[in-house]
Amino acid sequence: MAEKSESAVKSTGGCQCQVDALITIDGRGQIVLPKEVREKADINAGDKFVVISHQSGGKGCCLFLVKADYFSETVKSTLGPLVKDILA
Template identity: 40%
Template structure:
């Protein structure tokens, strides 16, 4: 069993949190997965309802401060999949990109 200093070095080397390195929590069904890199998360699988509804896992809702009634933008990449972004965050980023495109960079 490695000591805490070696665990810390291993976690930094692999770009994961110490907690993720020590605890086997990432699973899909009965299959254990390697720890996710720091700042990345795997909350498990969700089931698509008849009308396209999904339930976002509680831990994800809490981490991203998602509340009932929040608007989300649904983004997609045919090769990568679907992503959800809070509408306000998306709109602010798009406004900033629009503003930057209207002002040419100075030499």
């Protein structure tokens, strides 16, 4: 995708979120992250992630992946406002 997309959304704390890729779930429930996304996020084989889900109207609509190494009290306290800004 483009280096800096028109779809970028600024949030509190200087965080910037944007759409980097469109992915598909295969028949076994697995996804493949494009190489560019893995490189940009410094994702390597064996990395562990916390999966955070969000529901709207009783149905799951959003998943957030956070590297387990970074999932600390600081991330937890900033994740709430970030999610509110993204979904607002």
